[in-house]
Amino acid sequence: MSVTYATRLGGYVFLRNRNFSPRFADMLESAPGCVLITVIAPHFVSERPADLAALAITVAAATRLPLLPTVLIGVGAAAALRYAMG
Template sequence: MSAGIANAVAIDPFTFLAIAGMALVTYATRVGGWLATRRMVLSGRALAAMEAVPAAVLTAVITPMVLVTGPAETIAAAITVAASLKLPRLVTVALGVVCVVLLRRLMY
């Protein structure tokens, strides 16, 4: 891997720990909701609210990064959002990662 690409995808330990911690909290929220409600009969509205929590946490994490870090991340996020309207989730995630890496490489 060339030094330029390595720098584009480098992540410091604190960022990694923050991402891992947020992933754990998202997972715990999902499992906690399931454990708390597994014996309850939820209405459609309550079920929709429970299913929206992980996406809300992810949005709260990603939005500041998109708006503060730089133009490469903002453009990559816009491309990813547009792609998410038509493409499967896994393809959208892969496209977002590729876009941010390429844009960082081209812009910095």
Template sequence: MNILPVATILLMALSTYFTRIIGYLLLRNRQLSPRMQAIMDAAPGCVLITIISPYFVTDRPADLLALAISLFAASRWGLLPVVVISVVSTALLRFLL
């Protein structure tokens, strides 16, 4: 078993968790402006984009189609349905193509 993908996932999870905890500790006693609140709300989406952005330049048709499906779903629904649709469509398209 290749340990690199597992280690990568664990390190990404830990870095996400720690940045959230550090952000909470730094901002817990502050009143945020509406603009800063909007930035904080958008931050998890920014992290997700950094993970999927390499697939924008892939040459695999299954990944490009799954990306298009994911973008369409993101324009219609919230985060959880989009993640489910994205994972399922990627798996099915990679299997079929």
């Protein structure tokens, strides 16, 4: 856990007064979505019906909602469906 906070603090300390090119700024803004995809992508090949149903719900939410509500819906759907379906 301390490593996670150290990287966040380090990023702030070393990058706070820098001007970035538009391309680099766009890359930094898209990074959280890329990390989210690495978490979700393995469920595309899952054999568990609960995970596949939760994935479908998450994709449907992502087409209409911003990132945070989509994540919350996806996590909630996965938990509820895993509990209900085993």
